[in-house]
Amino acid sequence: MLARVNQITFAAPLREAWSQVWFQDKPTSSLEIARMGIGAALVLHYGLATPYLLTFWGDDGWMPRALLANEITDPWQQSVFFYFTAPWQWSAFHAFFLFCCAAFMLGWRTSWVKWAVLIGHISYDYRNPIMTYGVDSIVACLLLILCFAPVGRAMSLDRVREVRSAKRKSLGASPPAFTSPWAFACTRLMQIEMAVLFFFSAIGKLTGDDWRGGDAIWWLFTNSYYYNNDILNLLASQYWLVNVATYGTILIEIAFPFLIWQRRSRPYMLAAALFLHLQFAVLMYLYYFSWVMIMGQMSFVRPEWLSGLGAAWKRKMGEMEMIYDGACGFCKRSMAWFLAFDGLRQIQIRDFRTNPSPIVSDEQMIKAVYLVLPDGRALPGFEAYRYVVLRVPGLWWQVPFFYVPLFSRLFGHPIYNWIAANRSRL
Amino acid sequence: MREDTSDCALILSPVQWFGKVEGSPVHLPSLTSKQWRGRLTYAAMSLLVVWHTLAIVVAPSPDSAITRSARLLFEPYLTLFRLENGWSFYAPDVRVESEFRYVVEDASGERHTFVPADKLSRFHPIDIWVKDWYIHVMDTPETYGDAVAAYLCREHALLHPVSITLLEIEQNEFSPEDQLSGKHPFDPEFLDEKTLTTVQCPNE
Numbered sequence: 001m002l003a004r005v006n007q008i009t010f011a012a013p014l015r016e017a018w019s020q021v022w023f024q025d026k027p028t029s030s031l032e033i034a035r036m037g038i039g040a041a042l043v044l045h046y047g048l049a050t051p052y053l054l055t056f057w058g059d060d061g062w063m064p065r066a067l068l069a070n071e072i073t074d075p076w077q078q079s080v081f082f083y084f085t086a087p088w089q090w091s092a093f094h095a096f097f098l099f100c101c102a103a104f105m106l107g108w109r110t111s112w113v114k115w116a117v118l119i120g121h122i123s124y125d126y127r128n129p130i131m132t133y134g135v136d137s138i139v140a141c142l143l144l145i146l147c148f149a150p151v152g153r154a155m156s157l158d159r160v161r162e163v164r165s166a167k168r169k170s171l172g173a174s175p176p177a178f179t180s181p182w183a184f185a186c187t188r189l190m191q192i193e194m195a196v197l198f199f200f201s202a203i204g205k206l207t208g209d210d211w212r213g214g215d216a217i218w219w220l221f222t223n224s225y226y227y228n229n230d231i232l233n234l235l236a237s238q239y240w241l242v243n244v245a246t247y248g249t250i251l252i253e254i255a256f257p258f259l260i261w262q263r264r265s266r267p268y269m270l271a272a273a274l275f276l277h278l279q280f281a282v283l284m285y286l287y288y289f290s291w292v293m294i295m296g297q298m299s300f301v302r303p304e305w306l307s308g309l310g311a312a313w314k315r316k317m318g319e320m321e322m323i324y325d326g327a328c329g330f331c332k333r334s335m336a337w338f339l340a341f342d343g344l345r346q347i348q349i350r351d352f353r354t355n356p357s358p359i360v361s362d363e364q365m366i367k368a369v370y371l372v373l374p375d376g377r378a379l380p381g382f383e384a385y386r387y388v389v390l391r392v393p394g395l396w397w398q399v400p401f402f403y404v405p406l407f408s409r410l411f412g413h414p415i416y417n418w419i420a421a422n423r424s425r426l
Numbered sequence: 427m428r429e430d431t432s433d434c435a436l437i438l439s440p441v442q443w444f445g446k447v448e449g450s451p452v453h454l455p456s457l458t459s460k461q462w463r464g465r466l467t468y469a470a471m472s473l474l475v476v477w478h479t480l481a482i483v484v485a486p487s488p489d490s491a492i493t494r495s496a497r498l499l500f501e502p503y504l505t506l507f508r509l510e511n512g513w514s515f516y517a518p519d520v521r522v523e524s525e526f527r528y529v530v531e532d533a534s535g536e537r538h539t540f541v542p543a544d545k546l547s548r549f550h551p552i553d554i555w556v557k558d559w560y561i562h563v564m565d566t567p568e569t570y571g572d573a574v575a576a577y578l579c580r581e582h583a584l585l586h587p588v589s590i591t592l593l594e595i596e597q598n599e600f601s602p603e604d605q606l607s608g609k610h611p612f613d614p615e616f617l618d619e620k621t622l623t624t625v626q627c628p629n630e
Contacts (some may be wrong), residue, residue: 022475023468045551052552060577062559067573076505122508130562130570131555134515140508141482148474185475193482200486200513209516219520222600222611224543225557229610236605285548 003186022188029197030157030187030301032107032155037115037147037295038139039105042117045288046098046124053094056128057081063128069245071129078118079126107156114151118143135289141193142296149186153178155343160394161169164340165279171335190299195257197296211250214243226284252276260300273297310344317391320386321372323360324352330426331369338385339395368420382409382416477503486513491628525595526560528578533586564594567622575625 055061064073084090097120103113122140125132152158154177166173210216218239221232235242252272260264274294281290325331339347350357352365360370360378371384377385386402389395402408419426441561484496485504497504504510542560546553563570575590596618600611609616 018472048550049552049555055577056552056555060580062574062577067570069567074501075491076502076504078506118507120582125508128559131559133554133558134511134513137508137511141511144507144509145478148478182471185471188474189478192479196482196486197513199516201515204512204517208520210519216516216520218602219522220516222599223520224525224596224612225523227611232605232611236602239602273606285551286554288551288554360469419522 019181022185024184024188025179025181026184027179027303028149028151028153028183028187029155029176029303029306031146031149031151031183031190031298032153033298033301034142034190034295035107035110035151036155038146038292039101039117041099041288041291041295042101042139043105043172044119046094046101049270050094050098054087054089056131058087059128061128063130068127072126077126077129079123080277081127081169091266093123096120097124110152110156110158114143114147118147120311127151127243130145135286135292138197138289138292138296142190142292145186145190145336148189150178150180150183153183161339161342164336167263167336167339168333171332171339171351174345176249177257187299190296191260193262194293194296194299198253202250205250205253211246214246217245217249218242220284227366228283231283266300266302270297270300310332313393314346318374319348320346320391321348323349323350323357323370323372324364324389325365325369325423326353328423330423339393342392343394344392346392347388368416381420382412386412386418427462435594482511498587522597522599523561524555524564526564527593528575529591529593530627531577531591532587536580538585545627547553563592564622567592571623572625574593575623575627579625579627585629587628589624591624594620594622596620 035125049056059065080093081090084093084416100113100116100120103109104117118140121136121143125136125140159178163175166175204213205216208216210219218235219234220226221228252278256269256273260269269327272328274297277290277293277297280286285332324335335349339349352360352362356362357365357370357372359372359376364370364378369384370381371379371387373379373387385398386408389402390400402412438568456546481503484493484500487493487496525541525543527539527541530540532538542556546556563574571577571592574592578590579587597611598618600609600616604611604616
C-alpha cells in the first residue's frame with residue numbers, strides 16, 4: 001500500500017513535467033507561419049522546375065530507370081514516379097503536386113493536402129536522389145512534422161471558411177481560436193529538429209581542418225559557384241574577417257541548440273540564426289535553403305510574441321466600424337465573407353436598421369456601406385473597402401485590386417455603385 | 427489545469443489532451459471509456475514524440491555500436507520519410523568544386539565546347555540541383571557518363587553529334603596573396619582540365 005502511495009506521489013510530478021515539456025495548450029500560429037513559408041517555397045521551387053520535369057525526373061532524362069538501381073537499394077525508398085509509364089502521367093502528377101503546394105500554402109483543405117505535399121516531395125527526391133541536397137532533407141523533416149500537426153486552424157482558408165460559416169448564421173459570431181496540446185507537441189518536435197540540425201552541423205565543421213584553422217570562408221568564396229571578386233578582394237586584404245566569419249559561424253551553430261531554450265537568450269539566438277541565414281542567402285545565393293531554415297526557426301517564435309504583435313498592429317491601425325444594411329441578404333453574405341479574413345478582429349460592425357449610426361444618416365446608408373474611423377471620418381462604398389484592405393492583414397491579398405493607380409478608382413467606383421444599386425436582386 | 431507564469435502554460439492532464447477551443451470549459455470525463463480513450467491517446471502521442479525525437483537524433487549521429495543498433499530499428503522510418511541526413515554542410519572541409527564542361531564533336535569533325543554553368547542563374551531556385559547533378563557526374567563518370575552523354579546527344583541533335591566528351595575543370599588552391607597580386611581563381615594557371623570519358627552518339 002505504501003509502495004503504491006509512493007509510486008503515485010512520485011509519478012504525478014513526473015507526469016506534470018512531461019506535460020509541461022510536450023503538451024501545453026497552445027495555438028498553432030508558429031506552425032502556420034512555417035506552413036505558409038514552406039508552401040510558398042515549394043510552389044516557387046517546383047513551379048520553376050516545370051520546364052525540366054522530364055529532364056530531371058523522367059525515364060529519358062538525367063536519371064534513366066536502369067541507373068536508378070545504383071541509388072535506390074532500399075525497399076523503403078519509394079516514389080510515385082516509379083509506377084509511371086507515360087509522360088502525361090508525370091505532367092498530371094506535377095500539376096496536382098503544384099496545386100497541393102499552393103493549397104498547403106493557403107491552408108485550403110490542409111488536413112489532406114499536407115500529406116499529398118509530403119508524398120510528392122519525397123517522390124521527387126527518390127526519383128533522382130543524386131540531384132538533391134541538404135535543404136531537400138530539411139523540407140522533408142519539417143513537412144512530416146507539419147503533417148502530424150493540426151495545421152490549417154489559423155491563418156488559413158480553412159479558418160476563413162470556419163469563421164464565414166459561423167458569421168453567415170450571425171454576423172457578430174466569432175469562433176474562438178483553436179488551441180491544442182498536440183499543436184505544442186508538434187511545435188516542440190520542430191524545435192528539436194532545428195536544434196539537432198544546428199548541433200550536428202557545428203560538430204561536422206569542428207572535425208575539419210578548414211574550419212578549425214579559421215580558413216573555411218576563404219575557400220568557400222574562391223569556389224567558382226560562390227565567387228565574387230569584390231568579396232574576395234575584401235577578404236584577401238582583411239583576412240581577419242575570414243577568421244571571424246569562420247569561427248562566428250561555428251559559434252552560432254554550436255550555441256543555438258543550447259541557448260535557444262532559455263527565455264532570455266532565445267531572442268538573441270533567433271536573431272543570430274536569422275543573421276547567419278540572411279548571410280547565406282545574400283552572399284552565397286542559397287535563397288531556398290535560407291528561407292526554409294528561417295521557416296524552421298519560426299517554431300521558436302512564442303505565440304505570445306505573435307499575439308503581442310497583432311495587438312500592437314490593431315492599436316496602431318485604430319478602430320474601424322463598418323455600417324451595413326441588415327435588411328439586405330447579399331450585404332450580409334458579403335460581410336460574412338469579408339469579415340472572415342479579419343483574423344485580428346479589427347473591424348466592428350453595425351446594422352443601421354437596428355442600430356442607427358450617430359455619424360452616418362439612414363439616407364446615406366441606403367446607397368452604400370460606410371466605414372467610420374476614430375477621428376469621425378466616414379468613408380462610403382469603394383473607399384471604405386479600399387481603406388480596410390490595407391489595414392487588415394488577412395485582406396492584404398486584395399491590395400493589388402484596390403490600389404492600382406488610377407485604374408482601381410476608375411473601375412472600382414462604378415462597379416461598387418452598380419452592385420450597391422442592384423443588391424436586392426443579387 | 428493551472429496557469430504557469432513562466433510560459434503562459436496550461437498544463438493538461440492526460441484526459442484533456444484533445445484539442446479544445448479558447449474559452450470553452452474543460453469537461454472532466456464522466457465516462458470511464460472516455461477516460462481510458464484519453465489516457466491511451468495521451469500515451470500514444472507520448473510514444474510518437476519520443477520515437478520521432480530519437481529518430482531525428484539517431485539519423486545524424488556518428489557511427490558507433492549503439493547507433494548501429496538504433497539504426498536497425500529506425501532505418502525504415504528514416505528512409506520512408508527521407509529523414510536520413512548527416513547535416514554536415516560544407517563539412518568537415520570546404521570542397522573546392524570542379525566545373526563541368528563537355529565537347530560535342532559534329533559530323534564534320536568540328537568540336538563545340540559547352541559550359542553548362544554559364545546557362546545557370548544564381549537567382550533560379552533549381553540552380554543548385556543542376557550543380558549537384560554535375561558534381562555527381564564528375565565524381566562517378568563510370569556510372570553516369572554514358573547516360574549523360576546519351577542525353578546530350580539528343581539535346582544537341584541539330585549539330586548531328588558524333589561523340590560527346592565530358593570534361594572536369596579542376597580548380598587549384600588560390601591564396602589571398604594570389605588575389606592581392608591581381609590574379610583570378612579561374613586563370614589557366616589555377617585550372618586543370620581532365621577528360622572524364624568520350625562516348626559515341628548513336629547513328630541518326
